[in-house]
Amino acid sequence: MELFTNQVLAGIATGAIYACMALAVVMIYQAIDHLNFAQGEMAMFSTFVAWQLMQWGVPYWGAFVITLAFSFVGGIAIERLLFKPLAKAPILTNVAGFIALYAIINSFAGLIWDFTIKQFPTPFGSSPFLGSQLISTHQAGMIGVTMILLLLLFFFFRFTRIGLAMRAAASLPESARLVGINTSWMIALGWGMAAAIGSIAGMMIAPVVFLEPNMMLGVLIYGFAAAVLGGLTSPFGAVIGGFLVGIFENLAGTYIPGIGNELKLPIALALIIVVLVVKPAGLFGRPIVKRV
Amino acid sequence: MSAVQEVVTEAPAVEAVPKKAMTLGYGTSLAVLALLIVVPLFVKNFIIFQMTMLLIYALAVMALNILTGSSGQFSLGQSAFYAVGAYTSAILMETYNINYALTLPISGIICFGFGYLFGKPALRLSGVYLALATFALATAMPQLLKLGVFEPWTGGVQGLVVTKPDAPFGLPMSQDMWLYYFTLAVSIAIYVASVNLLRSRSGRAFMAIRDNEIAASAMGVDVALYKTLAFGVSAGITGVAGALGAIAVQFVAPDSYTITLAISLFLGMVVGGVGWLPGSIVGSAFIIFVPNIAEGISKGLSGAVFGILLFLVIFLVPHGARQVSVVAQQLIGKLRKS
Amino acid sequence: MTAMLNVRDLRAYYGQVQALHGLEFDLNEGSLTTLLGANGAGKTTTLRAICNMVRSTGSIEFEGKPLSGRSTENIVRLGIAHVPQGRGTFTTMTVEENLQLGAITRKDSAGIVSDIERMYDHFPVLKQRHTQQAGTLSGGEQQMLAVARALMLRPRLMLLDEPSFGLAPLIVRDLFRILGKINREDNVSILVVEQNAQLALELADKAYVIETGRIVMSGSADEIANNEDVRKSYLGY
Numbered sequence A: 001m002e003l004f005t006n007q008v009l010a011g012i013a014t015g016a017i018y019a020c021m022a023l024a025v026v027m028i029y030q031a032i033d034h035l036n037f038a039q040g041e042m043a044m045f046s047t048f049v050a051w052q053l054m055q056w057g058v059p060y061w062g063a064f065v066i067t068l069a070f071s072f073v074g075g076i077a078i079e080r081l082l083f084k085p086l087a088k089a090p091i092l093t094n095v096a097g098f099i100a101l102y103a104i105i106n107s108f109a110g111l112i113w114d115f116t117i118k119q120f121p122t123p124f125g126s127s128p129f130l131g132s133q134l135i136s137t138h139q140a141g142m143i144g145v146t147m148i149l150l151l152l153l154f155f156f157f158r159f160t161r162i163g164l165a166m167r168a169a170a171s172l173p174e175s176a177r178l179v180g181i182n183t184s185w186m187i188a189l190g191w192g193m194a195a196a197i198g199s200i201a202g203m204m205i206a207p208v209v210f211l212e213p214n215m216m217l218g219v220l221i222y223g224f225a226a227a228v229l230g231g232l233t234s235p236f237g238a239v240i241g242g243f244l245v246g247i248f249e250n251l252a253g254t255y256i257p258g259i260g261n262e263l264k265l266p267i268a269l270a271l272i273i274v275v276l277v278v279k280p281a282g283l284f285g286r287p288i289v290k291r292v
Numbered sequence B: 001m002s003a004v005q006e007v008v009t010e011a012p013a014v015e016a017v018p019k020k021a022m023t024l025g026y027g028t029s030l031a032v033l034a035l036l037i038v039v040p041l042f043v044k045n046f047i048i049f050q051m052t053m054l055l056i057y058a059l060a061v062m063a064l065n066i067l068t069g070s071s072g073q074f075s076l077g078q079s080a081f082y083a084v085g086a087y088t089s090a091i092l093m094e095t096y097n098i099n100y101a102l103t104l105p106i107s108g109i110i111c112f113g114f115g116y117l118f119g120k121p122a123l124r125l126s127g128v129y130l131a132l133a134t135f136a137l138a139t140a141m142p143q144l145l146k147l148g149v150f151e152p153w154t155g156g157v158q159g160l161v162v163t164k165p166d167a168p169f170g171l172p173m174s175q176d177m178w179l180y181y182f183t184l185a186v187s188i189a190i191y192v193a194s195v196n197l198l199r200s201r202s203g204r205a206f207m208a209i210r211d212n213e214i215a216a217s218a219m220g221v222d223v224a225l226y227k228t229l230a231f232g233v234s235a236g237i238t239g240v241a242g243a244l245g246a247i248a249v250q251f252v253a254p255d256s257y258t259i260t261l262a263i264s265l266f267l268g269m270v271v272g273g274v275g276w277l278p279g280s281i282v283g284s285a286f287i288i289f290v291p292n293i294a295e296g297i298s299k300g301l302s303g304a305v306f307g308i309l310l311f312l313v314i315f316l317v318p319h320g321a322r323q324v325s326v327v328a329q330q331l332i333g334k335l336r337k338s
Numbered sequence C: 001m002t003a004m005l006n007v008r009d010l011r012a013y014y015g016q017v018q019a020l021h022g023l024e025f026d027l028n029e030g031s032l033t034t035l036l037g038a039n040g041a042g043k044t045t046t047l048r049a050i051c052n053m054v055r056s057t058g059s060i061e062f063e064g065k066p067l068s069g070r071s072t073e074n075i076v077r078l079g080i081a082h083v084p085q086g087r088g089t090f091t092t093m094t095v096e097e098n099l100q101l102g103a104i105t106r107k108d109s110a111g112i113v114s115d116i117e118r119m120y121d122h123f124p125v126l127k128q129r130h131t132q133q134a135g136t137l138s139g140g141e142q143q144m145l146a147v148a149r150a151l152m153l154r155p156r157l158m159l160l161d162e163p164s165f166g167l168a169p170l171i172v173r174d175l176f177r178i179l180g181k182i183n184r185e186d187n188v189s190i191l192v193v194e195q196n197a198q199l200a201l202e203l204a205d206k207a208y209v210i211e212t213g214r215i216v217m218s219g220s221a222d223e224i225a226n227n228e229d230v231r232k233s234y235l236g237y
Helices: A002-032 A039-055 A060-083 A091-113 A137-159 A161-171 A173-178 A183-209 A216-230 A235-255 A264-278 B026-042 B045-070 B078-096 B100-122 B127-146 B148-154 B175-199 B201-211 B213-218 B223-249 B259-272 B279-297 B302-316 B321-337 C043-050 C072-077 C095-102 C109-122 C124-128 C139-151 C169-185 C197-203 C221-226 C228-235
Strands: A288-290 B006-008 C003-014 C017-028 C032-036 C055-062 C080-083 C157-161 C189-194 C206-211 C214-220
Touching: A002 A039, A002 A137, A002 A161, A002 A183, A002 A216, A002 A235, A039 A060, A039 A091, A039 A183, A039 A216, A060 A091, A060 A183, A091 B259, A091 B302, A137 A161, A137 A183, A137 A235, A161 A173, A161 A183, A161 C095, A173 A183, A173 C072, A183 A216, A216 A235, A216 A264, A216 B127, A235 A264, A264 B127, B026 B045, B026 B175, B045 B078, B045 B175, B045 B201, B045 B223, B045 B259, B045 B279, B078 B100, B078 B127, B078 B148, B078 B223, B078 B259, B100 B127, B100 B223, B127 B148, B127 B259, B175 B201, B175 B223, B201 B213, B201 B223, B213 B223, B259 B279, B259 B302, B259 B321, B279 B302, B279 B321, C003 C043, C003 C189, C017 C043, C017 C055, C017 C189, C017 C206, C017 C214, C032 C043, C032 C169, C032 C197, C043 C055, C043 C080, C043 C157, C043 C189, C072 C080, C080 C139, C095 C109, C095 C139, C109 C124, C109 C139, C109 C169, C124 C139, C139 C157, C139 C169, C169 C189, C169 C197, C189 C197, C197 C221, C206 C221, C214 C221, C221 C228
Parallel strands: A288 B006, C032 C189, C032 C206, C080 C157, C157 C189
Antiparallel strands: C003 C017, C003 C055, C206 C214
């Protein structure tokens, strides 16, 4: 029983990573109604930018803020330059665009910073949290940051005018235009915000998984899975989903015989799919009624 | 959380290919066929090998076109079926000494079954959820192939070596050339069968499901049957492609069948034109040759160059090679009139 | 009377299919005009063309300003509110959020708050349900919400596409009464597209009849209503 509890707690700790990423995933889904495969790479690139700033002597929080701003602007720029032209193209073509973006960012990161692993500092320290062996202060800090992000997003969408406009644009673009909302810029804004959130996720994750160009792929998949599990329209669901994915992953690794590290990912995904077959809109998502 | 359901009147996620445009005209088809038959007689073995792989990947892309382009189901998991087909063929040939040609239908049938079985639970999933499920399948496959418990058959991480067959009846051609013509014959047979499938009642059922599943069901189309059938057929063809691939490459190993392959096939489908079977060969050419070109342009930035070239393609022709074909046909039509 | 809307030689296309064939009409300021015609005649297309929601050629001028080349949202910001077919309610948001969205382009928060109160005066049922999800409202209530949302823009011209669709006659009369009130008291010019010609002609002061993408008849609402031939040929009663 103790092993079980420990694994659950450890799962929550690692799940904070996925929760953070899942928030960025939900953010972009709210804006553009699909998942962006390149999001992990964008987060990785932002994290490298932060690292580079710190190499040049900028203190941690300074680098953090600059990176946040850079990511926000970068996300908008990528959307305006690369995806606005594809707005009328079929969805699958857009997906191909995401894959192309992935390849481009990954390649550039590898060229600029090469593939050797780098250390990334944490502002929270790495000592055991409240004496517990399972959660470090960094992981606790990560959970805290994720919670703050969640609250900020909730506040943004629920109580600000621009949040309301974004929700409207994502929900019914044509109606949104009919109240004067520039839906095209709402999409750009969504990308910017998702990129910024992704950069925070990257900077939280890097101290744990170490900084290198391929660090985000596994995290992104788990982030997708977490967002889907939570219900793609719900930031709250994304966070819960993240923790659940972390727990699933740990329990699967511990209790299912013969599963080494490599099969953890497909098993976790399989578990999520089982949930989806039962609850197709995810745990907290709105059930979608399709009309002919 | 709210109890209000979100009512969605969706446009189909996958757009329809107009019926007229489903295949190339007779003239163009014959021209392409002629090229495919004649060119290998004049080039080196390595080029012949590449052309064989071109046909093999074209088959796999075509299978994906049937699944996604025709029945509207997303799959990022084709690499799993390809792997099963490849391994089935390899094991049958090397462990049980079965003739290579016989392994193709066996691989096809096994993969059809596998795809059909996968299609059943997938019935409740669509769009991004189905993509995730098939993605899980694709990532699991290399790991499953490495599992200790299967090692006596699969050869574990090392994989298996496959013997390339000689030309039969003592025909005076290299192994590569024989394998190429064998693959060409198989590909043509499958292509013709696929076109006929899409033109048949089943094909129309697929497309009805793609365009509007609820309406199709209301019209009496057995949606569950056709969706799983589409998965099965697609998996079966991909399995045959995998089997041919195993023979052409002369070995099978788990890391040859990763998610990268599934993503490449997906890109091949988009570049060729989703749902347009003739485009499969264009898509296949893209995924075989463009990465090499990219690496030739810049070794350090090969990924970035590939991405940029891919962007160029999708900016110029968002609907893939089919769009090029349509434009070309329009131009020819105009020239004929003047 | 000044012209609020001038439409000249309007041709609209859905892909290769041409839906409007050189439509021409004028709307005067303060008028309540109805556009009548059978199903498929092009009524909805006309409204969509005004808001640039469909590909079109020709000239549309609003208060002397040409609308061509402007995006839908920019046209709306000029003061044209469009209540589309099917109402376009944001079903997953509350009634009050829907009203706030109607005013999203306005900057005067005090004015917005007082306008929301005015909407609740016009439509008391909305006040009752103001924290409810809009999707849980009945058809008639959603129609009222759609009209209220449009009014939150403080438009000078309101376009309504078949507001009576799917509503019980009593509710339609109620709605039309309110539209008339808004037209007179708030000086909002209204163009209402309707299949229910009888009710529309009772409400409007001017009418146009459209058939296969062209205006075939125009006049005051009374003239059209009293013209038996027109009624039988084009309006079906």
